[in-house]
Amino acid sequence: MITTNSLIKAYGPKLALDDVSVSVPDGSVYGLVGPNGAGKTTLLGILAGLRRPTSGSVEIGVPRERMAVLPDTPQFEPWLTAREVVDLSRNLSAPEVPPARVEEVLIEAGLEESIDVRVGGFSRGMLQRLGLAATVIGDPQVLLLDEPSAALDPAGRREVLDVVTRLRGRATVMFSSHILSDVQEVCDTVGILRDGHLLFEGPLNDLLVGRAGTIFRIRLREPLDGLVASLQRASWAGSVEQLAPGDLRVTAIDPGQAERSLIRVLADAGAAVISVTPEGADLEDVFLELTS
């Protein structure tokens, strides 16, 4: 649905995007993550047609009218009501959508109390919800969301994530976020940008699974002298940390061998084992590992 090929965007001598090729599958929720200045907003701007690439190409499988963009801090004319903002959006992007849908979308966005209130008095969170309502009213096939949940309280964030989750399969969503737990929760595909370079792109599971299982968390009934040393001697073990008495974290450099040998090492040491669990890597760990 959305592909870019060797995208370069230069601002003077600085490359905001350097040879970025992304591929966003149809109907997926694609999370674009990266530190400040990584090029996320520039990439979204190019996809939205608001900026031109210095070189490279963009292919979007839908007409521009079927795309919707939500900036990170949406703003609207303060003298318009919420209903008028969403109705304007409906009229401009999808006039075939019946006007009655405007109220439904506003209610879904949690703005039922403020439908006919002028937006000049709206909080940042309310503006974000209004922006989302104005974005989804046209039933777009592609949504580009720039930090859609950054300004929201936990309840508002939850609502935004629910809206994004509901869109999976119905529309292709690309959203940038600093909140990695949000990305991990709703995205099925991830792109990691740093300094204009795409460090990783692919299914979230591919990113995390390769790292899951390399760490084992071991809880013991009681601390056991000598066990740490035994584990450290094992050829498959990388590091062994004692997080607390009876709580060990073992990093395996050879996960297969670790799965075959770990229990034997524990048994040989006479450990009273409460649990041995593989510790899945989360996106934050992987992100820090890739971007540091």
Place this chain on the structure above:
Amino acid sequence: MNLWRLEWLRMTRTNRWIAIFAVFVFFGIIGPLSARYIGEIVEQFGGGIEVSFPEPTPADGIMQYSGNVQQLGLLVLVMIAAGALTIESRYEMAVFLRTRVGSTARLLIPRYVVVAGTGVIAFVAGTLLAWYETAVLIGPLDAGAMAAGMAFGSVYLLFAVAVVAFAGSALKNVLPTVIVTLTVLLLLPLIGLIPVVEEWLPSHLVGGLDGLVRGAEATDFIKSLVVTLAGTLALQYGTIRLLARREL
């Protein structure tokens, strides 16, 4: 809700139309009054100094009005137009509109028409008031001259708002847009000090109303009218092109 209604609401809900009408109507009332009673006013506040003024003519009533609206009226209109026509002064609003409206012409035209139209209607309303009052207080005016003068003045306002639109698309911010527009509009009469070019410049139309009621011929303004209309269209085209090429 469409882009035309959006611009209508911008004009009415922000009370900008009141500011535009207030200045034109105010001078439409005050101009002929001050022309008619300038002697009495000076006598009243002059501290006993006796000043004699010639008997006012109907053209004096219009000149008082015209002189004031060409300065203060134009200033207010330019400021209000700059607020509406700097389409990209707020990034988030610009994103909202640019990603939903494919053509920049579709975005610009309602803004231009509503602002310029309000300015022209206010100018015509003020002129009609000044005409009526002059006729009652001083004497009748030639209807043909007044009609042509209103037409020329209106075309000049359309040109002035087109300059605002072009400056706004190039500069993005309201204050620089106002400053550049006023500079351009003030420079034109200065260039017009060169006699050969004066009758070709848009600023020549500014003196149309006053000149016509004093006996000038409408044909004296044809060259300026053509250049002003062509300039207005060229500025509109330039604005549309600039907006289309600009990155957000």
